[in-house]
Amino acid sequence: MNGTPNFVEQDDPEVWSAVAAEQTRQQDGLEMIASENFTSPAVMQAVGSVLTNKYAEGYPGHRYYGGCEFVDKVEDLARDRLKALFGAEHVNVQPHSGSQANSAVYLTAIQPGDTVLAFDLAHGGHLTHGMKLNSSGIFYRFVHYGVRRDNQLLDFDQIVSLAREHKPKLIVAGASAYPREIPHGRFAEIAREVGAKLLVDMAHYSGLVAAGIHDNPVPVADFVTSTTHKTLRGPRGGIAMCRAENAKALDRSVFPGTQGGPLMHVIAGKAVAFGEALKPEFKRYAQDVVDNARTLAACLASGGVNLVSGGTDNHLMLVDVTPLGIGGKLAEEVLDRCGITCNKNMIPFDSRKPMDPSGIRLGTPALTTRGMGAAEMKQVAAWILRVLKAPSDEQVIATTKGDVAELADQFPVPAAKLEAGRFETASR
Numbered sequence: 001m002n003g004t005p006n007f008v009e010q011d012d013p014e015v016w017s018a019v020a021a022e023q024t025r026q027q028d029g030l031e032m033i034a035s036e037n038f039t040s041p042a043v044m045q046a047v048g049s050v051l052t053n054k055y056a057e058g059y060p061g062h063r064y065y066g067g068c069e070f071v072d073k074v075e076d077l078a079r080d081r082l083k084a085l086f087g088a089e090h091v092n093v094q095p096h097s098g099s100q101a102n103s104a105v106y107l108t109a110i111q112p113g114d115t116v117l118a119f120d121l122a123h124g125g126h127l128t129h130g131m132k133l134n135s136s137g138i139f140y141r142f143v144h145y146g147v148r149r150d151n152q153l154l155d156f157d158q159i160v161s162l163a164r165e166h167k168p169k170l171i172v173a174g175a176s177a178y179p180r181e182i183p184h185g186r187f188a189e190i191a192r193e194v195g196a197k198l199l200v201d202m203a204h205y206s207g208l209v210a211a212g213i214h215d216n217p218v219p220v221a222d223f224v225t226s227t228t229h230k231t232l233r234g235p236r237g238g239i240a241m242c243r244a245e246n247a248k249a250l251d252r253s254v255f256p257g258t259q260g261g262p263l264m265h266v267i268a269g270k271a272v273a274f275g276e277a278l279k280p281e282f283k284r285y286a287q288d289v290v291d292n293a294r295t296l297a298a299c300l301a302s303g304g305v306n307l308v309s310g311g312t313d314n315h316l317m318l319v320d321v322t323p324l325g326i327g328g329k330l331a332e333e334v335l336d337r338c339g340i341t342c343n344k345n346m347i348p349f350d351s352r353k354p355m356d357p358s359g360i361r362l363g364t365p366a367l368t369t370r371g372m373g374a375a376e377m378k379q380v381a382a383w384i385l386r387v388l389k390a391p392s393d394e395q396v397i398a399t400t401k402g403d404v405a406e407l408a409d410q411f412p413v414p415a416a417k418l419e420a421g422r423f424e425t426a427s428r
């Protein structure tokens with residue numbers, strides 16, 4: 001914190017050297033992993049606060065420990081702000097992650113062995129939507145829908161027919177690698193028709209919903225979960241929301257159902273982030289994220305790669321790099337060497353293997369937080385194409401690494417403000 005020495009550096013140089021190196025990596029590179037972002041200095045300070053010292057099992061006003069009057073205040077602020085952000089009747093801000101939030105909803109809404117209909121991981125879904133090694137896939141019977149082969153959009157004919165055939169108790173909408181807006185209303189209609197409950201996992205795009213750019217699932221879904229650290233730009237964590245009638249059951253499923261003591265320091269960070277997301281500036285930020293993604297996608301598409309579904313409506317795109325004669329593994333590695341961080345990703349109906357798939361996933365939330373806009377997106381797209389077209393050309397890699405560092409230098413990451421404060425104070 002400003003005005004205080006760096007105790008990690010002072011007391012544990014071994015740990016600090018890794019933290020400092022990561023800080024440099026974040027500043028010097030271009031973070032294009034679609035699920036990552038940079039929190040504000042205020043969120044980081046809240047997460048680094050004394051609240052990490054407090055046990056608070058239970059909920060505000062009903063705790064199993066004394067001394068909870070101040071953490072109660074923090075959790076109430078987080079809950080009230082989250083309700084205001086999405087218009088939810090009931091919210092739970094304690095899930096340690098999006099996965100924990102989903103586990104709690106499963107515990108609330110269904111019984112072991114029940115059938116659930118969810119998006120296929122290989123088409124853009126998530127581990128906790130029934131992957132066979134995940135507890136969701138172990139405890140429940142998942143049936144998966146996918147996208148259409150012709151346009152790579154969600155296949156609603158298949159979704160309706162699987163729902164009618166399998167009569168799931170729960171339908172899950174939401175994705176980790178789907179570049180288009182998800183029509184929650186259509187899922188709600190299908191769920192109603194077959195008597196299923198609806199969970200919308202909006203982990204990736206909750207920031208776009210908070211800003212009013214994507215459709216809000218809260219009015220039509222029984223349960224809505226999210227992470228807090230992606231487009232929502234808060235600390236690493238999860239949230240779950242539901243109608244008032246399910247409030248008690250959901251709270252019981254989070255604690256004591258799936259978790260013990262809440263991470264009160266992270267809940268403080270969530271409260272700060274929700275406060276930030278309620279401000280008009282956040283709407284501008286989220287719109288810039290989407291505009292930047294569109295610009296980046298258009299430039300890449302005109303340069304010889306294929307985009308899954310032809311483009312994007314949100315913060316991410318799936319890029320099939322095989323037209324350039326390479327796979328996703330090499331693409332990720334060579335971009336990483338230039339300081340552009342992304343992840344290899346399966347594309348729908350991929351004929352290649354998960355560890356070396358056909359695609360990469362690129363996102364704009366983190367670059368947008370740094371203040372980059374259309375001009376920078378065009379530049380970054382040109383660099384990505386230049387490198388992917390010459391992945392073994394050391395000269396191209398070295399030049400691009402230099403270009404990336406120069407651009408990154410012009411757009412400081414928010415954490416730089418904390419460091420600047422520390423050094424200024426130390427030198428006085």
Ligand code: DSN
Nearest residue numbers: 035098126176177203
């Ligand atoms: N692992 C996250 C992602 O990168 O999309 C989802 O939880």
